[in-house]
Amino acid sequence: MYSNSKIAKAVRLAVMFGAGATAAMTTTSFAAGAEEGADKIEKIQVTGSRIKRADMETSSPIQVTSAEDIEVSGFTRVEDMLNTLPQIEASSTAFEANGATGRGGLDLRGLGQQRTLVLINGRRMQPGGGSSGSADINSIPGALVQRVEVMTGGGASVYGADAVAGVVNFIMNDDFEGFKLDVNAGAYQHNNNNGYIQGLMDTAGFEYPEGSSGLDGENFGLELTIGGDFADGKGHAVAYATWKRNNELKYEARDYTSCALNGTASACGGSGNAVNPNFYLSKPLANGGFDWDNSTYQTLDSNSNFTSAAGNVYNYNPVNHFMRPDEKIAIGSFVDYEINDHARPYMEFMYMRDQTTGQIAESGTFFNENYLIDYDSPLLSDGQRGYLTDTFGIGSGDQFATYIGKRNVEGGARANLIQHDSFRIVLGSEGEINDTWSYDVSMQVGSTTVDNVYINDFFAPRITTALSASGESCAATADCIPYEVFTYQGVTSEQAKPLTGTASMVELSDQFIFSAFVTGELGFTMPGADTPVAAVFGTEYRKEEYERIVDEVYDKGLLLGQGGPTKGLVGGYSVKELYTEFSVPLLEGVEFAELLVAELGFRYSDYDSIGAHETYKVALDWTPVDDWKVRASYNRAVRAPNIGELYASQALGLWSGDDPCAGANPSYSAAQCANTGVSGSQYGNVVPSPAGQYNGFFGGNPDLQPEIADTYTLGLVGQITDEIDFSLDYWTIEIEEVIGTVSEDVTLSQCAETGNAAFCDNINRNNGGSLWAGTQGFITATNLNLASRKWEGVDISGSYNTEINGHPLSVTSMTTYMMTKEFEPLPGTPEAIYDCAGTVSAKCFPQPEWRHVVNVNYDMGDLGFNAKIRYMGAVDNGDFDTDPAKADKNDQLVGTGIGAQTYLDLSARYTVTENVTTRLGINNILDKEPALTGNTMDNGAFYDQLGRYIHASVSLSF
Known part of the structure; x- marks a missing residue:
């Protein structure tokens, strides 16, 4: 066993290793029972290892976010708080409407949710309802979270697949005693005075809000926690109940989102599916197809005559949800009972129901189909027939071909109604086998059901029928009203109502896990050490199943606003695993080696989908002198393809970006x-697509092979003085056989620049050269085993603790410097490699090279203050270069990138009585706006989206 003096030192270092936490931390948060002078040291498991130890010391860097951090932030959604950490790139959030899943996801290092493993009390969290199997952290009760440990540097040998980027482990306060009620509320406020964007809207003739927005996007929450002992202290139970509600907020509430910007953020753009419809017109080809080489682009004047459609676009932004409305209820309990030292059964139960709606702009015909319409149709005017005769030489008895762009403003916005129901049950027992060995055996069942109902989207067959007014189809169809799309402002709500349809889909995710392991000391020591070698031996069986059931409307892609069909999916896999870990103290108490420990890990995984694979780790912890530590590790990870990657049906969809060969002045030469x-x-x-959306052909691939990842870390941890400590960690992640798709923008650019068939064969243009009009033009981007990715960076953490006027002051900082974020799309194409570090573009999510969080806490007893500074460095835009003089009021270079962003958050806590605590805070107190990046790229959800966030809470505890 460790000596008490060494434990005291280890606990002191534990605080230092977690110095990057965003608020002050105490040793009791980490090592309950590890008190100097105790006769027996209680050992605990720490994220990154199943070997029990008496401190937080591991070879992998761990950043700790405490319950206090979450409370100080004021966020009602846990993911909003964690997305502010420099190591996490925002993923699924409440700020998604188009394509919303309703889930809250975490994405370590920007490697994707599928490469970030989420744990609860060290056990894998159940899938959140999607085919990727990624967790939905919406179901985690924020009031019961004791701390969140973020371990970077891989963890597949300890926890299995998906821990490529690392692990996020939610440690629940299952020892809570008493009664606690948390009541919280928050809202956003913004001053709409962005002169740059308002000027663009004045030019376009669009409306926008001015001045203060008032309080909007309100959220409310009630969280009840009850805990205590029973059976004379042998058992302990904690129960919780949570209710939370977020009100909706639309893009129209902010001036900077009140118009749909073009790709360069230099003008208000929009969609060619306009209120006053646009038409591509031609004489049909012999096969009935559209003749793009001899076509015109027209709209209607006030007399319903055809006229040039140039500039006739629809500003689709205002009606879109900026933040979705959401309501959630969650209940659960954590129970344990000590029969004796050898048997301590436990149970964890969690249930959540979440309901949200993702509203986007009204549906439209979206130039989706080539309609053949009779020249003699009563839908047409004599003037229109004259135009068709003069332009195409057709007359009575003939037909003309048209693609129509008409926005369904008469029928209202589209919306996806989403409901999640999830539960997780863990039953197990742990106990001591003898004085040095213990065991843990558990069975876990998790299930999530997602109901999706998509409403108010144009139903394709009804449009076709309503346009055939000269024939018998419309007359013979009940409730069919001719679609007066060729009459200026001729479409009425009565006409639009029967043209929409509803699609429904149910997603079912099930997970079963059996886990058993023993951990203890082997009873021997290495020659230079006093501490015995410790080990873990374990086995695990996991089965994942997913089913997506769709109706005929989804299956056949009958809704025009979906971009293509959504197919059903049934798939699953199981894996049997054996694993082991060893902690081998090599040297202790010698010169330049107070402690030298080697850590080894190995896991054998046998999948019924891809066969057997091995993962392993080798790590070294070296403490040359007191309070200084060097750590290094190597992890081999193997990520099996998930159900969606393997089995998703291949079908058309949409991607956002730019066609560099479209427009009057293409970016590439004619030869390219x-x-x-x-x-x-x-x-x-x-x-070009006015909305920046193009067709893609997407889907799974049952022949995928697993990803192979190598992760290296090298770190230094030190305590400079009793008040100052820091950690510095270099890390790199290299992935081969990456599972994913080649970016559509990369496919276009590489094909144009190199003519490489590996890229060019995936480009399918229609007979007019388009990749978006109709369904014949698209880029194939199905799942493949790509070449490689390399991520490289440095994490720096530090803390300073002192006193001012007898009250404690703490300053903590956490920094990530992203050195490399390199993509190699396909093997053998080094010319296609691109680096996203410090860049934003159509193929690069915004990736600042520098991200910092600095937190200052001053505790005056009943009164406490917190100040947080969040910094994101500038990112360049490599896609185009516009006039750098065009800068908005936040000094962001519109069209050339995103300027550096600094946010200041302030909050205060006041303890009214022993049982009542209040909090008040304002995040982004300077009202910084997100960047204006145009419609071809993401502006980064980790930037504050809505301006100031004002929050208040009251906690009652007994």
């Missing part, structure tokens, strides 16, 4: 665009 399928006559005449 010819590589992508643009003919000489089409060059300079291919119409």
